[in-house]
Amino acid sequence: xxxxxxxxxxxxxxxxxxxxxxxxxxxxxxxxxxxxxxxxxxxxxxxxxxxxxxxxxxxxxxxxxxxxxxxxxxxxxxxxxxxxxxxxxxxxxxxxxxxxxxxxxxxxxxxxxxxxxxxxxxxxxxxxxxxxxxxxxxxxxxxxxxxxxxxxxxxxxxxxxxxxxxxxxxxxxxxxxxxxxxxxxxxxxxxxxxxxxxxxxxxxxxxxxxxxxxxxxxxxxxxxxxxxxxxxxxxxxxxxxxxxxxxxxxxxxxxxxxxxxxxxxxxxxxxxxxxxxxxxxxxxxxxxxxxxxxxxxxxxxxxxxxxxxxxxxxxxxxxxxxxxxxxxxxxxxxxxxxxxxxxxxxxxxxxxxxxxxxxxxxxxxx
Amino acid sequence: xxxxxxxxxxxxxxxxxxxxxxxxxxxxxxxxxxxxxxxxxxxxxxxxxxxxxxxxxxxxxxxxxxxxxxxxxxxxxxxxxxxxxxxxxxxxxxxxxxxxxxxxxxxxxxxxxxxxxxxxxxxxxxxxxxxxxxxxxxxxxxxxxxxxxxxxxxxxxxxxxxxxxxxxxxxxxxxxxxxxxxxxxxxxxxxxxxxxxxxxxxxxxxxxxxxxxxxxxxxxxxxxxxxxxxxxxxxxxxxxxxxxxxxxxxxxxxxxxxxxxxxxxxxxxxxxxxxxxxxxxxxxxxxxxxxxxxxxxxxxxxxxxxxxxxxxxxxxxxxxxxxxxxxxxxxxxxxxxxxxxxxxxxxxxxxxxxxxxxxxxxxxxxxxxxxxxxxxxxxxxxxxxxxxxxxxxxxxxxxxxxxxxxxxxxxxxxxxxxxxxxx
Numbered sequence: 150x151x152x153x154x155x156x157x158x159x160x161x162x163x164x165x166x167x168x169x170x171x172x173x174x175x176x177x178x179x180x181x182x183x184x185x186x187x188x189x190x191x192x193x194x195x196x197x198x199x200x201x202x203x204x205x206x207x208x209x210x211x212x213x214x215x216x217x218x219x220x221x222x223x224x225x226x227x228x229x230x231x232x233x234x235x236x237x238x239x240x241x242x243x244x245x246x247x248x249x250x251x252x253x254x255x256x257x258x259x260x261x262x263x264x265x266x267x268x269x270x271x272x273x274x275x276x277x278x279x280x281x282x283x284x285x286x287x288x289x290x291x292x293x294x295x296x297x298x299x300x301x302x303x304x305x306x307x308x309x310x311x312x313x314x315x316x317x318x319x320x321x322x323x324x325x326x327x328x329x330x331x332x333x334x335x336x337x338x339x340x341x342x343x344x345x346x347x348x349x350x351x352x353x354x355x356x357x358x359x360x361x362x363x364x365x366x367x368x369x370x371x372x373x374x375x376x377x378x379x380x381x382x383x384x385x386x387x388x389x390x391x392x393x394x395x396x397x398x399x400x401x402x403x404x405x406x407x408x409x410x411x412x413x414x415x416x417x418x419x420x421x422x423x424x425x426x427x428x429x430x431x432x433x434x435x436x437x438x439x440x441x442x443x444x445x446x447x448x449x450x451x452x453x454x455x456x457x458x459x460x461x462x463x464x465x466x467x468x469x470x471x472x473x474x475x476x477x478x479x480x481x482x483x484x485x486x487x488x489x490x491x492x493x494x495x496x497x498x499x500x501x502x503x504x505x506x507x508x509x510x511x512x513x514x515x
Numbered sequence: 516x517x518x519x520x521x522x523x524x525x526x527x528x529x530x531x532x533x534x535x536x537x538x539x540x541x542x543x544x545x546x547x548x549x550x551x552x553x554x555x556x557x558x559x560x561x562x563x564x565x566x567x568x569x570x571x572x573x574x575x576x577x578x579x580x581x582x583x584x585x586x587x588x589x590x591x592x593x594x595x596x597x598x599x600x601x602x603x604x605x606x607x608x609x610x611x612x613x614x615x616x617x618x619x620x621x622x623x624x625x626x627x628x629x630x631x632x633x634x635x636x637x638x639x640x641x642x643x644x645x646x647x648x649x650x651x652x653x654x655x656x657x658x659x660x661x662x663x664x665x666x667x668x669x670x671x672x673x674x675x676x677x678x679x680x681x682x683x684x685x686x687x688x689x690x691x692x693x694x695x696x697x698x699x700x701x702x703x704x705x706x707x708x709x710x711x712x713x714x715x716x717x718x719x720x721x722x723x724x725x726x727x728x729x730x731x732x733x734x735x736x737x738x739x740x741x742x743x744x745x746x747x748x749x750x751x752x753x754x755x756x757x758x759x760x761x762x763x764x765x766x767x768x769x770x771x772x773x774x775x776x777x778x779x780x781x782x783x784x785x786x787x788x789x790x791x792x793x794x795x796x797x798x799x800x801x802x803x804x805x806x807x808x809x810x811x812x813x814x815x816x817x818x819x820x821x822x823x824x825x826x827x828x829x830x831x832x833x834x835x836x837x838x839x840x841x842x843x844x845x846x847x848x849x850x851x852x853x854x855x856x857x858x859x860x861x862x863x864x865x866x867x868x869x870x871x872x873x874x875x876x877x878x879x880x881x882x883x884x885x886x887x888x889x890x891x892x893x894x895x896x897x898x899x900x901x902x903x904x905x906x907x908x909x910x911x912x913x914x915x916x917x918x919x920x921x922x923x924x925x926x927x928x929x930x931x932x933x934x935x936x937x938x
Binding site for chain 2: 215216218219222244247248249317322352353356367368370381382383496499500501502503504506507508510511512513514
């Protein structure tokens with residue numbers, strides 16, 4: 150490992166030598182994202198216009214965002230970071246930043262200000278959850294249900310009501326969100342959820358509530374599963390990312406309805422892996438400034454129903470690029486959808502994830 | 516060989532010991548053979564053995580605590596955790612110095628992550644203190660105990676200090692204990708609370724289901740291999756292609772196909788409902804459980820069973836069966852007493868292949884296994900790529916490797932590894 154680090158260093162120095170004088174930029178850029186409709190929206194909104202302005206640049210996509218933390222850690226240990234800009238969820242950005250695997254950024258120094266002059270930090274506001282994170286979108290994990298198979302549910306607790314809404318439901322195979330929904334539907338006040346979940350009795354209470362529907366749950370790991378299970382009629386309701394449900398409903402015309410109650414907000418954004426050579430870093434910063442400006446983030450919403458992370462982008466959100474429908478009502482942040490939301494506590498989960506995972510997995514295996 | 520046969524007698528006539536010249540010739544031969552396989556050997560060493568060894572070492576590696584908190588570890592040497600008293604002021608001073616240095620180098624979160632596996636909640640104490648301590652002039656600003664506890668009240672918890680002391684060695688048994696549902700308690704190793712035990716269950720389940728899959732493969736594969744070996748060549752070739760065809764199809768495609776077939780609104784259930792064998796309201800649950808994993812994996816691993824059996828059966832001389840029958844044996848006796856024993860080496864080879872492949876499978880169980888049909892390899896994959904607990908993943912992997920080697924040894928004792936043939 151020492152050897153590879155040394156040789157990587159040698160290569161880095163060789164690459165940096167010419168760029169020491171002028172800010173020379175590498176012409177290749179490797180972006181990491183999640184594939185599917187989401188990556189497509191990034192390609193259309195950021196990459197295509199960027200390539201039009203910079204025809205010499207070659208941009209490659211990699212669909213490894215789900216394993217980003219493990220892979221960046223492995224690359225870092227091997228001393229050979231091949232990624233330039235990585236799309237991760239908020240909690241992953243905190244982990245990478247904590248471990249020194251992502252670069253800490255001066256948001257106002259490197260990002261574009263809003264058109265009215267508001268600084269980037271103010272424009273993104275609270276969504277900059279870690280020093281390494283440049284937010285792009287707000288998405289939510291929420292429920293879809295078959296409009297033709299069950300009555301319209303109006304609360305998230307419908308997932309626990311197998312009498313009124315018979316049939317299977319799909320839930321993500323992890324404790325996050327599910328434990329909170331279980332406690333909420335077991336009568337715990339929204340503000341107390343994390344206090345209760347912090348005790349052994351609270352965990353037992355949440356698992357006991359989930360126990361009542363254990364035989365009726367299909368557990369998913371990939372975001373595409375719930376829309377497929379709903380389309381097949383395998384489940385009558387299920388949680389997934391709201392953008393996936395939007396494509397199933399609006400683009401594919403499936404008989405699926407959205408249940409926004411207690412939707413769980415999360416963020417997606419960019420991080421720059423630590424230790425990039427100067428020329429590649431310069432290119433990344435150039436692209437990042439362009440790709441996260443007000444107009445680009447608003448443009449992305451033409452292709453997918455995720456809310457832009459900049460406050461200044463919201464008024465610019467227009468119509469769907471192909472369908473021509475208004476996108477604003479399909480955003481998780483739209484006031485009509487966000488009347489009762491669950492604010493997922495990244496910090497709490499960062500501390501307790503290992504512990505709860507062990508209990509959750511043990512419960513699943515029983 | 517020709518060298519030896521020519522030079523051997525000459526040397527013997529010379530009076531030079533035949534043994535020595537023979538040994539020299541053999542040595543040369545061995546050298547040549549070694550040189551020929553050297554590229555492969557080197558390749559395996561660099562791309563397989565070293566990485567596996569490196570990964571396995573992670574299951575006991577605990578250098579991070581001493582690397583990041585050297586002064587604290589030293590200061591805690593004299594402290595008696597059984598006293599249930601907070602350590603002396605010196606330990607707090609050492610910790611403040613270590614923490615400040617670590618926070619600047621951003622290593623404090625790494626040690627926090629390590630200790631958080633053993634005592635959940637410690638990560639946030641380290642992380643929050645690390646953020647604040649950067650502004651603190653720790654060289655000459657006491658009293659450290661009050662100031663640290665003021666920084667984060669977590670430092671006033673004796674349990675936290677106990678965890679640091681318990682896990683201050685450069686090697687740890689923590690990951691291995693966790694991998695068998697145990698933990699280091701006050702009086703040495705003890706079982707984890709009931710609601711956190713999972714790995715033993717998963718290991719036993721993995722072994723049990725792999726055995727079931729291996730036996731299903733034998734049952735389904737044996738007649739096919741027999742047909743392949745006994746049909747005329749033209750028909751056998753066609754059949755062989757049918758066996759190999761799924762082999763050439765992507766694993767994901769085959770697994771997804773099983774999903775479509777087995778699910779409750781899937782092809783099999785639809786057909787059964789249409790025939791009237793199954794009531795529409797009570798469709799069979801064939802997927803997202805053990806059954807789903809067993810069906811899909813038996814199908815996927817079947818070629819690994821059929822091919823070794825087929826190549827062994829091909830070498831069985833058909834005249835033996837005829838001889839047995841001519842001496843009055845019934846069809847069954849001839850098969851059971853004459854044919855079957857000769858085909859056992861093929862079953863052995865196929866079973867080892869299928870069993871070892873099955874034990875390490877994780878894609879298929881993850882897709883069709885739901886919660887009851889997943890294997891321990893799914894948890895290893897989870898710890899390597901999602902939770903980031905590589906130490907625990909490595910420990911689970913090491914245990915799995917040891918169990919497979921043990922079973923291999925048992926197999927050697929019972930059936931005999933010489934009794935395994937691939938053709």
